[in-house]
Amino acid sequence: DSGVTQTPKHLITATGQRVTLRCSPRSGDLSVYWYQQSLDQGLQFLIQYYNGEERAKGNILERFSAQQFPDLHSELNLSSLELGDSALYFCASSLVGAGLTGELFFGEGSRLTVL
Amino acid sequence: AQSVTQPDIHITVSEGASLELRCNYSYGATPYLFWYVQSPGQGLQLLLKYFSGDTLVQGIKGFEAEFKRSQSSFNLRKPSVHWSDAAEYFCAVGPLTGTASKLTFGTGTRLQVTL
Numbered sequence: 001d002s003g004v005t006q007t008p009k010h011l012i013t014a015t016g017q018r019v020t021l022r023c024s025p026r027s028g029d030l031s032v033y034w035y036q037q038s039l040d041q042g043l044q045f046l047i048q049y050y051n052g053e054e055r056a057k058g059n060i061l062e063r064f065s066a067q068q069f070p071d072l073h074s075e076l077n078l079s080s081l082e083l084g085d086s087a088l089y090f091c092a093s094s095l096v097g098a099g100l101t102g103e104l105f106f107g108e109g110s111r112l113t114v115l
Numbered sequence: 116a117q118s119v120t121q122p123d124i125h126i127t128v129s130e131g132a133s134l135e136l137r138c139n140y141s142y143g144a145t146p147y148l149f150w151y152v153q154s155p156g157q158g159l160q161l162l163l164k165y166f167s168g169d170t171l172v173q174g175i176k177g178f179e180a181e182f183k184r185s186q187s188s189f190n191l192r193k194p195s196v197h198w199s200d201a202a203e204y205f206c207a208v209g210p211l212t213g214t215a216s217k218l219t220f221g222t223g224t225r226l227q228v229t230l
Contacts, residue, residue, distance in 0.1 A: 002158060031216070042222040043159075043205060056217040090158060094216075104151075104218065106158030 003027065006091050006107035014115055018079040021110045025072055025093030031055070032074040033094075033104060034066055038087040049074060081114045088112075117142045119206050121221035128196050129229050136191040136224050138180075138206030148189040149207040149218070150180055159205060165189060176200070201228045 003026035013019055025032050034046040045058035049068035060066075063081075068074045078085060088111050092104040118141045128134055140146055147166050151159040163174025170182040180191045189206060203225045209218035 002160070004158070033216075033218075035220075043220040045217055045219065048216060058217060092158075103161045103164070104159070106160070108156070108158050 002105040002107065004091055004093050004105050004107035006089075006110050008110055009108065010111050010113075012113045012115060013081060015081055015083060017081050017114075018077065019081065019112065021076040021078070021089050021091075021112075023074045023076070023091030023093075023107060025074070025091075026105050029093035029095050029105070030072065031094045032068055032072070033092040034060075034074070034076050035090040035092065036087045037090060037109070041087075043090075046076070078112070081112075083114050086112055086114045117146075117208050117219045119208050119219055119221035121204075121206055121224050123224045124222070125225045125227065127227040127229060130198050131195050134191075134193045134196045134200070134226070136204050136206075136226070138189045138191065138221060139187050140189060140206070140208045141187065142208050146189075146208050148180075148182060149209070150174065150178070150189075150191050151205045151207060151220075152176075153203045153205065153223075155202070162191070162204075196226075196228055198228045198230060201226055 005024040007022045030051045033048045036044045046060040047066050048056040052068050063079050066076045088109045090109045092106045120139045149164045150162040153159045162178050163172050165172050165182045173179050178193050203223045205223045206221040207218045
């Protein structure tokens with residue numbers, strides 16, 4: 001158990017809909033990262049927050065947005081969903097930037113299926 | 116831009132045999148390199164990391180990796196594979212910064228272990 005909690009574990013929805021994925025980081029971790037894992041794209045970095053502020057951005061679509069709240073949990077919002085958004089979405093956390101500690105702690109992921 | 120190449124998509128080894136998983140990276144400065152493992156239905160777990168110093172690093176579960184700057188490689192090795200090592204292995208490269216990090220992962224190598 002990494003200490004990172006993601007909900008929901010599975011989600012099935014239709015094209016055009018909007019969903020919210022939630023992540024609770026390990027106790028004390030200030031950084032939260034979102035990754036998308038799909039069969040054709042592999043593990044893609046989406047975005048990172050540190051203590052409520054966006055710190056790094058990757059290949060995140062404009063239809064997607066994220067935020068980190070004062071209690072440090074984070075939400076990833078996916079809107080106008082397309083079939084290609086079907087993937088496993090991972091949240092990870094670390095105390096500070098991953099470069100300092102060298103370790104990201106990953107949740108078990110939220111599997112999104114868009115029909 | 117940083118990138119990671121894992122040339123082997125799938126490797127099968129017999130239990131007790133040695134293992135080497137290849138990883139080549141492209142990075143503009145001193146790389147910070149990682150190997151993560153993903154067991155079925157689980158998130159990623161850090162196996163080992165290289166920041167500086169000794170180019171042969173030891174990790175958990177009996178794994179080791181060797182950093183070779185001249186070859187831009189960071190191959191993962193294990194002298195004797197156990198059936199429980201069957202999983203997907205990801206090499207990653209990232210910068211060393213204070214609060215912002217953007218790890219780039221390879222596409223992964225799936226390891227199958229035959230008994």
